Amino acid sequence: MPKDTGIGASTKRREDVRFLTGRGVYTDDLSLFGQAHAVMVRSTVAHGRIVSIDTSAVESMPGVLAVFTGEDFKDVGGNPAGWLINSRDGTPMREPKRPVLAHGKVRHVGDAYAAVIAESYAQAKDAAQVLSDATEIEELPAIVDMKAAAADASNRVHDEIPDNICFDWGWIEDNRAAVDAAMKAAPHVVTLELTNNRLVPNAMEPRASIGEYFPGTGDYKLTTTSQNPHLTRLLICAFVMGIPENKLQVVAPDVGGGFGSKIYHYGEEALVLAAAKRLGRPVRWTAERTESFLSDAHGRDHVTKIELGCTKEGDILAIRTETYANVGAYLSNFSTATPTFLHGTLMAGPYKVPHVYVNVKTVFTNTAPVDAYRGAGRPEATYSIERVVDKMCRELGLDPFEVRRRNLLTPDQFPYTTPVGLVYDTGNYQATLDKAVDLADVAGFEARRAESAKRGKLRGMGLSTWIEACGIAPSHLVGVLGARVGLYDAATVRVNATGTISVMTGAHSHGQGHETVFPQIVAEKLGIPASSVEIVHGDTAKIPFGMGSYGSRSLAVAGSAMDRAIDKIIAKGKKIAAHMLEAAEGDITFADGKFSVAGTDKAKTFGEIAFSAYVPHNYPLETLEPGLEETAFYDPANFTYPAGAYICEVEVDEGTGKVDVVAFTCADDFGNVMNPMIVEGQVHGGVGQGIGQAVLESTSYDENGQLLTGSYMDYAMPRADDVPFYTVDHSCSTPCTHNPLGVKGCGEAGAIGSPPAVVNAVIDALQRGGHSHVTHIDMPVSPNRVWQAMNA
Amino acid sequence: MQMSDTREIKAAPSDVWAAILNPDVLKECIPGCTEVTGNREEGFEATVTQKVGPVKATFKGAVSLSDITEGEAVTISGEGKGGPAGFAKGGAVVRLEPIPEGTRLSYEVEANVGGKLAQLGSRIIDGFAKKMADEFFDRFQQAVEGPAEPEAAVPDATDATDATDDETKKKGWFKRLIS
Numbered sequence: 001m002p003k004d005t006g007i008g009a010s011t012k013r014r015e016d017v018r019f020l021t022g023r024g025v026y027t028d029d030l031s032l033f034g035q036a037h038a039v040m041v042r043s044t045v046a047h048g049r050i051v052s053i054d055t056s057a058v059e060s061m062p063g064v065l066a067v068f069t070g071e072d073f074k075d076v077g078g079n080p081a082g083w084l085i086n087s088r089d090g091t092p093m094r095e096p097k098r099p100v101l102a103h104g105k106v107r108h109v110g111d112a113y114a115a116v117i118a119e120s121y122a123q124a125k126d127a128a129q130v131l132s133d134a135t136e137i138e139e140l141p142a143i144v145d146m147k148a149a150a151a152d153a154s155n156r157v158h159d160e161i162p163d164n165i166c167f168d169w170g171w172i173e174d175n176r177a178a179v180d181a182a183m184k185a186a187p188h189v190v191t192l193e194l195t196n197n198r199l200v201p202n203a204m205e206p207r208a209s210i211g212e213y214f215p216g217t218g219d220y221k222l223t224t225t226s227q228n229p230h231l232t233r234l235l236i237c238a239f240v241m242g243i244p245e246n247k248l249q250v251v252a253p254d255v256g257g258g259f260g261s262k263i264y265h266y267g268e269e270a271l272v273l274a275a276a277k278r279l280g281r282p283v284r285w286t287a288e289r290t291e292s293f294l295s296d297a298h299g300r301d302h303v304t305k306i307e308l309g310c311t312k313e314g315d316i317l318a319i320r321t322e323t324y325a326n327v328g329a330y331l332s333n334f335s336t337a338t339p340t341f342l343h344g345t346l347m348a349g350p351y352k353v354p355h356v357y358v359n360v361k362t363v364f365t366n367t368a369p370v371d372a373y374r375g376a377g378r379p380e381a382t383y384s385i386e387r388v389v390d391k392m393c394r395e396l397g398l399d400p401f402e403v404r405r406r407n408l409l410t411p412d413q414f415p416y417t418t419p420v421g422l423v424y425d426t427g428n429y430q431a432t433l434d435k436a437v438d439l440a441d442v443a444g445f446e447a448r449r450a451e452s453a454k455r456g457k458l459r460g461m462g463l464s465t466w467i468e469a470c471g472i473a474p475s476h477l478v479g480v481l482g483a484r485v486g487l488y489d490a491a492t493v494r495v496n497a498t499g500t501i502s503v504m505t506g507a508h509s510h511g512q513g514h515e516t517v518f519p520q521i522v523a524e525k526l527g528i529p530a531s532s533v534e535i536v537h538g539d540t541a542k543i544p545f546g547m548g549s550y551g552s553r554s555l556a557v558a559g560s561a562m563d564r565a566i567d568k569i570i571a572k573g574k575k576i577a578a579h580m581l582e583a584a585e586g587d588i589t590f591a592d593g594k595f596s597v598a599g600t601d602k603a604k605t606f607g608e609i610a611f612s613a614y615v616p617h618n619y620p621l622e623t624l625e626p627g628l629e630e631t632a633f634y635d636p637a638n639f640t641y642p643a644g645a646y647i648c649e650v651e652v653d654e655g656t657g658k659v660d661v662v663a664f665t666c667a668d669d670f671g672n673v674m675n676p677m678i679v680e681g682q683v684h685g686g687v688g689q690g691i692g693q694a695v696l697e698s699t700s701y702d703e704n705g706q707l708l709t710g711s712y713m714d715y716a717m718p719r720a721d722d723v724p725f726y727t728v729d730h731s732c733s734t735p736c737t738h739n740p741l742g743v744k745g746c747g748e749a750g751a752i753g754s755p756p757a758v759v760n761a762v763i764d765a766l767q768r769g770g771h772s773h774v775t776h777i778d779m780p781v782s783p784n785r786v787w788q789a790m791n792a
Numbered sequence: 793m794q795m796s797d798t799r800e801i802k803a804a805p806s807d808v809w810a811a812i813l814n815p816d817v818l819k820e821c822i823p824g825c826t827e828v829t830g831n832r833e834e835g836f837e838a839t840v841t842q843k844v845g846p847v848k849a850t851f852k853g854a855v856s857l858s859d860i861t862e863g864e865a866v867t868i869s870g871e872g873k874g875g876p877a878g879f880a881k882g883g884a885v886v887r888l889e890p891i892p893e894g895t896r897l898s899y900e901v902e903a904n905v906g907g908k909l910a911q912l913g914s915r916i917i918d919g920f921a922k923k924m925a926d927e928f929f930d931r932f933q934q935a936v937e938g939p940a941e942p943e944a945a946v947p948d949a950t951d952a953t954d955a956t957d958d959e960t961k962k963k964g965w966f967k968r969l970i971s
Contacts, residue, residue: 044878044879044906044907045906109906109907109910129875129876133873133875290908290911290912293911294911702904702910704904704906706904706905706906706907706910706911707910707911708910708911708915709911710908710910710911710912711911711912713845713846713912713915714911714912714915
């Protein structure tokens, strides 16, 4: 019997009431007295030297209040990369300054080099166009192709970086010789070259920011579309503008999706603050959709050669990769971690492979910055591994299911130390594979294939057994790996005098369902109704601290901090109860919302204890502070390791090459599940994005660095009729061994595990349909590419 | 984006050459062109209004001629700014060679777009550019040799002085201009 409340209940999402009735309050919904409007002036060329910007052309235009250029910010700091990565030879990565507004050079189409502030949006927009026309930029040859960029020392995105390489990273460099030897000795070697296509995040709500300055106190306030307001505050204060951290409040109200793109601090946030101070008025900016295409941090964009050494029976002996990772024109905050420690460390997959070596060359190009996007590095790793394993099966004539079973780690091997530096704490990969095989009715595939064939369609089935490291992360480990921050999280549990509860959490919710799930946990632990619990997030003035929501970390890290804070509340409650019940503290037990003296019927309800804490008439004031509010910081001991098996079935139209994903089955191990409905929804969303990447989404720059896919006319997002009804299961659960909730995180899983399952299914369909020469097609597997491959 | 094509024009190379360098001809032949000023030495200024998919804009741009081999070849380069629509720029290498029927004109065009034109119109830009080029050379051909008629005689500049009114009408307006 499913629960209807507390942990494990499919409680409906309370936030959906406002989201679905148009009552959400997003940054752009706010209207402030005296507000002025900012419009950014963006480069229309990919690479150029700014010769002159004639600001006098707009200063007297109607409504224009101020004009900013890179010159105004040349003496403040830059927006830094959050991780310092060293090259194989030990030299630190090249880290060019990323200014608020481009200064001297523009480095990608959409690079903002000026901003106009005016009374109205229309006036600002008009003036921005005039300023654009009044700017002379000497166009330089665009650097678009990564390998060409790395080979050409004469043409530089950043003048001080000769070969456009940010770093050349080896993981683990000491293992390289052993991996090379194992590869050489392997009876069979499979080689695959593939591209992990660049994606535009496309959050439903475009980025927006409002800056305020209060001259009476010298305080600043930034309202912005952020997944982590505290990190944004830290970056603006400590790195970019030098505002004391206590003088800047950052608020992220309702945020309409992020998928990674709103983790990072962007120049527009600093701009509206500077403009607000100069004008003494609130200054707002909201991106248009095409601006978002041009200036949001993109995702993926790897070109990889992967080699896999194995026995003729399909035992994996060694994996070696060489990847070119595009970081675009500047280093976005997580851009150096994504292709390295979120990618290279996962290159053993869920397999017992003894030798793994990963090489990543990260390259600057005249394109939008690339950073973490749902999955971040782990989809790239999973795609490479699962595609090459599939290719191995075809080359050796082996069954892909059997090969997985042969190589998957077994439950008795945990904790398992991988050759790429992680310790998987727990898992049961056979169980999820068996479950997926069962749910997908693999046994009935041939009959379905025959039925598809009758309709003239080629049917194929693809498998992916995936693992990720998330719940990022243990600070001690990420510190070793190069992180410049800690990755703990924090929560304050405030019990109000009347017994209701406010939880201030560092995890920002922008669609995940925290406002529903976190109260379920509080309710379960304190034996009170979930409706008595309110979640407060997204405001640096209200919450103790937070590292934000990304990397499937909200529940595993911030949820665990909340769990710890609740434990402190219970511990203090026991002290209060012991006093009120005239019993020893050690005799007090807490269950079902009551503090009881063990072995008696003497008890106080949670509400009575809370009231007593705030009206301490009968209270141990000499030993205990009044009030009932506790804060906990939680730093996990390890990453969490969700894993699963995905099976995809596609139909390919032989005449047109069109791929239809007709069935998709997910068997995931997320550890303990707090709200099954929300978990299912997260998997649906992730798989939808994965199918989008695999079948539809292509980000295309021409040779001049012009973004050709700058709107929904040319960039294909998945729609409801592009995805099948999913079969989702998370019953094969092995709880995380090191966080108090036993949770692993589910936010990115679908986007990580699904793309290789789709592409494997397409290759399977073509092979079974007689196109045996087709061994690989790059994503997206568009009709054009599939048709070309079939008819090559 | 690159395209190339050849046209056979029923006019002498010298006439075709003169037409190519004439701003009035350019204005008449460039689709959507409302104004052309300037000369071959200092370059031309052109104003063109066009709609590329969802983007309609008036482009103002400079056209310059280079690598001139008198009567045989010229490189035409241009860059137009279309305000919010972005920009278009490109070049065409045009070559003329005499053939018995008149002149063979061959061209290689390279065109690039930026800004909104690229972001919104790229899907259709190749087709659009091809259409523009076809239209330009159709008009150019018509301007130089007159409307196509199955029985129309090969125009011959040397006969122009003896031509009747009817024959004159068959000739293109540019031909009439220089005849």
